[in-house]
Amino acid sequence: xxxxxxxxxxxxxxxxxxxxxxxxxxxxxxxxxxxxxxxxxxxxxxxxxxxxxxxxxxxxxxxxxxxxxxxxxxxxxxxxxxxxxxxxxxxxxxxxxxxxxxxxxxxxxxxxxxxxxxxxxxxxxxxxxxxxxxxxxxxxxxxxxxxxxxxxxxxxxxxxxxxxxxxxxxxxxxxxxxxxxxxxxxxxxxxxxxxxxxxxxxxxxxxxxxxxxxxxxxxxxxxxxxxxxxxxxxxxxxxxxxxxxxxxxxxxxxxxxx
Ligand SMILES: [Zn+2]
Ligand SMILES: [Zn+2]
Numbered sequence: 001x002x003x004x005x006x007x008x009x010x011x012x013x014x015x016x017x018x019x020x021x022x023x024x025x026x027x028x029x030x031x032x033x034x035x036x037x038x039x040x041x042x043x044x045x046x047x048x049x050x051x052x053x054x055x056x057x058x059x060x061x062x063x064x065x066x067x068x069x070x071x072x073x074x075x076x077x078x079x080x081x082x083x084x085x086x087x088x089x090x091x092x093x094x095x096x097x098x099x100x101x102x103x104x105x106x107x108x109x110x111x112x113x114x115x116x117x118x119x120x121x122x123x124x125x126x127x128x129x130x131x132x133x134x135x136x137x138x139x140x141x142x143x144x145x146x147x148x149x150x151x152x153x154x155x156x157x158x159x160x161x162x163x164x165x166x167x168x169x170x171x172x173x174x175x176x177x178x179x180x181x182x183x184x185x186x187x188x189x190x191x192x193x194x195x196x197x198x199x200x201x202x203x204x205x206x207x208x209x210x211x212x213x214x215x216x217x218x219x220x221x222x223x224x225x226x227x228x229x230x231x232x233x234x235x236x237x238x239x240x241x242x243x244x245x246x247x248x249x250x251x252x253x254x255x256x257x258x
């Protein structure tokens with residue numbers, strides 16, 4: 001078993017060759033993929049890919065970059081679409097103050113709506129955070145105290161302290177191909193100590209192709225390269241880590257059946 005916990009099969013670069021992309025992933029042992037939504041206009045297509053392929057699951061959500069353009073996507077709308085049997089998570093959502101493509105207050109408001117949907121449905125929230133550690137943690141902590149919800153910090157690139165705080169809130173940590181980059185010493189250090197039972201792996205494809213595919217369009221097959229790198233880094237057996245991260249995926253995204 002090997003799971004890509006975060007990919008964008010409907011983005012340009014992958015959507016034109018989706019069938020081949022899925023076949024190449026299966027050929028490298030990928031048994032499940034979570035196809036992540038970032039805008040309301042994608043929801044139908046993201047879901048259609050999951051309906052057509054038993055090893056593809058879907059999420060519903062609005063990326064923090066697009067918060068400004070979705071004032072009408074409220075908790076009720078997210079909860080309604082999340083009732084679909086192939087939707088297993090809420091997101092991606094969160095805060096991105098690095099690119100800052102949407103207003104901060106609107107990003108926070110959208111993040112909260114997604115958290116409320118996770119609280120109501122108990123589907124995990126998929127959190128994107130960049131240059132916004134303090135606000136992300138404050139919001140997650142405040143809402144977790146109000147009503148618990150499951151979740152994952154996707155494409156983790158934050159600090160050790162953030163990782164510890166996220167784990168203390170019960171959240172999982174997902175490692176992307178960034179961990180294979182030469183300049184990723186901090187992330188590599190974090191990735192060595194995150195407990196094996198709280199770790200996921202992802203591609204965030206078509207972005208962030210790992211070594212030895214840098215410069216290419218990322219695709220779910222490459223999660224095998226990130227997993228192998230991570231196993232060496234941690235001193236874990238490759239197959240054992242593949243199995244553990246897959247078990248973790250199904251423990252967190254419990255609406256998905258292996
Ligand atoms: Zn993201
Ligand atoms: Zn993403």
